[in-house]
Amino acid sequence: MNGWYPIFLREMLLFKRKLFKLGYLFSAMVVPVIYLITFGLGVGRSMPIEGTDYITFLIPGLVAMSSMTNSYTWVASALNLNRLYFKTFQVLVQAPINPFAIMIGEVLAGMTKGLFASILIITVGLLVAPQFHLSWLPALTLILNCFLFACLGVIVGMITKSHEDTSTYNNFLIMPMSFFSGTFFPVSRMPEFLQKLIAIFPLTHTNILIRKSAMDSQGLLALAVLIAYAIVFFFFGSRLIRKYSE
Amino acid sequence: MISASGLIKRYGPADNRCTVVDGVSFHLAPGTVFGLLGPNGAGKSTIIRMLTTLSRPDAGQCLIDGIDVAAQPMEIKKRIGVVPQENNLDRELSARENLMIYGMLHRVVHLPERISAALEVVSLWEKRDTVVSHFSGGMQRRLLIARALLTEPTVLFLDEPTIGLDPQIRRQLWDVIRKSRRAGRTVMLTTHYIEEAEALCDMIGIVVAGRMIALDSPENLRKIIGEYVIDFPDEYGNQIQIICRTREEAHEKARALPNGVTIRRSNLEDVFINLTGEKIE
Numbered sequence: 001m002n003g004w005y006p007i008f009l010r011e012m013l014l015f016k017r018k019l020f021k022l023g024y025l026f027s028a029m030v031v032p033v034i035y036l037i038t039f040g041l042g043v044g045r046s047m048p049i050e051g052t053d054y055i056t057f058l059i060p061g062l063v064a065m066s067s068m069t070n071s072y073t074w075v076a077s078a079l080n081l082n083r084l085y086f087k088t089f090q091v092l093v094q095a096p097i098n099p100f101a102i103m104i105g106e107v108l109a110g111m112t113k114g115l116f117a118s119i120l121i122i123t124v125g126l127l128v129a130p131q132f133h134l135s136w137l138p139a140l141t142l143i144l145n146c147f148l149f150a151c152l153g154v155i156v157g158m159i160t161k162s163h164e165d166t167s168t169y170n171n172f173l174i175m176p177m178s179f180f181s182g183t184f185f186p187v188s189r190m191p192e193f194l195q196k197l198i199a200i201f202p203l204t205h206t207n208i209l210i211r212k213s214a215m216d217s218q219g220l221l222a223l224a225v226l227i228a229y230a231i232v233f234f235f236f237g238s239r240l241i242r243k244y245s246e
Numbered sequence: 247m248i249s250a251s252g253l254i255k256r257y258g259p260a261d262n263r264c265t266v267v268d269g270v271s272f273h274l275a276p277g278t279v280f281g282l283l284g285p286n287g288a289g290k291s292t293i294i295r296m297l298t299t300l301s302r303p304d305a306g307q308c309l310i311d312g313i314d315v316a317a318q319p320m321e322i323k324k325r326i327g328v329v330p331q332e333n334n335l336d337r338e339l340s341a342r343e344n345l346m347i348y349g350m351l352h353r354v355v356h357l358p359e360r361i362s363a364a365l366e367v368v369s370l371w372e373k374r375d376t377v378v379s380h381f382s383g384g385m386q387r388r389l390l391i392a393r394a395l396l397t398e399p400t401v402l403f404l405d406e407p408t409i410g411l412d413p414q415i416r417r418q419l420w421d422v423i424r425k426s427r428r429a430g431r432t433v434m435l436t437t438h439y440i441e442e443a444e445a446l447c448d449m450i451g452i453v454v455a456g457r458m459i460a461l462d463s464p465e466n467l468r469k470i471i472g473e474y475v476i477d478f479p480d481e482y483g484n485q486i487q488i489i490c491r492t493r494e495e496a497h498e499k500a501r502a503l504p505n506g507v508t509i510r511r512s513n514l515e516d517v518f519i520n521l522t523g524e525k526i527e
Contacts, residue, residue, distance in 0.1 A: 006347050014336065017338050086517040087332045
């Protein structure tokens with residue numbers, strides 16, 4: 001199973017090359033910072049929500065959203081390109097390593113990139129919202145969220161038939177989750193029939209859990225849902241890698 | 247040792263399946279250099295993909311060193327080195343980093359020393375820390391070969407190893423392949439360069455439309471069609487070839503032809519044209 005390390009290392013070497021290009025840092029931060037300025041400092045400036053000021057409510061949501069998009073997009077996009085265009089994925093498949101190791105390597109790399117982007121947003125959050133703080137439960141939630149969406153990234157990266165296909169999943173999966181799952185406002189403000197639909201999204205449960213400072217029954221349910229998603233996505237992704245054939 | 251029996255591969259939807267490889271069988275003794283010759287789209291690369299665990303056959307069996315490729319892919323992956331047709335190096339990593347990752351994936355022992363040796367073999371040691379995207383096409387092909395040799399595989403697969411390379415680089419790569427044979431490796435390569443197959447291969451398989459239409463040594467393939475060829479221009483200036491079994495037969499036929507006749511030994515191109523009815527592109 002220790003074949004995961006070279007895969008992780010490869011991704012980190014590539015990530016390091018990108019990291020030193022200013023464009024990467026900018027692109028990782030630009031969307032959440034735009035949201036932060038527009039909604040946090042603009043629209044919701046003096047709007048209290050769930051007993052706190054809006055910006056303190058918003059920042060954990062932006063952290064969750066940022067961890068989702070970065071963990072997912074990096075893995076889905078890279079895997080799709082590496083499989084269909086650069087053919088570097090074939091090097092991994094032809095190596096004598098377990099398909100689980102490929103999955104673990106890719107997911108850990110995706111998590112690292114997601115966590116890195118999240119830390120950038122957390123740093124901004126600490127600067128602009130004095131009440132915002134991060135305890136063990138949100139930190140654990142963040143890690144689980146990165147894992148879950150990196151696994152989803154593997155699935156999408158493996159099943160899409162062209163690079164353009166990945167944008168379909170972005171538009172129908174990632175984008176609605178970003179806006180409806182409690183990032184910008186509580187899900188309870190949505191119509192009841194939509195709340196049931198929104199409860200299917202994993203990010204909804206991340207947003208519940210990431211805003212909790214201590215565990216309660218609602219938090220436990222959210223954690224259970226996230227763990228269930230993570231397990232299903234992990235094994236489905238691993239299966240796709242194991243069954244890979246050209 | 248490589249053995250394939252009744253290999254079939256089909257692609258496409260169930261109601262419109264296209265057979266790309268159609269019942270291919272062959273057996274190669276250890277240390278053989280085997281060339282698959284055929285036009286574009288003949289199924290050569292698909293055969294390689296099935297033998298290298300990348301593609302599952304719809305029917306048939308492949309064995310490498312007596313091990314079933316489909317049943318024990320992990321054992322096969324430990325034994326093979328693959329140079330794919332497409333450049334699948336990490337372009338944003340250096341030559342050394344590419345080999346390091348590959349070596350770690352294959353659990354190569356004494357990796358730094360092996361990387362140095364592999365880069366020396368393909369004359370890329372000086373460029374070890376250069377990012378691959380700055381390499382020329384020839385350098386990238388050489389690095390792909392170095393990567394495949396890093397694990398010291400018993401069987402080396404090369405899919406169109408010299409496609410698009412200039413003659414000098416091509417000959418350098420031929421030398422690397424010859425060294426591999428001398429090291430006792432079985433080498434299987436696909437090519438549509440006739441002179442490459444003639445220069446390197448002990449055995450030739452000619453694949454057309456997914457079928458292996460001929461399989462033998464270059465010498466025997468020439469004998470099958472005839473060892474001598476008469477070349478002469480017809481009244482419109484087109485070059486005509488007549489294949490003859492013996493030198494005597496060729497001389498006798500040449501006497502009846504107008505001036506400008508040359509007699510030569512047949513080559514693989516004659517074999518290919520004779521068997522397939524088409525010129526290899």
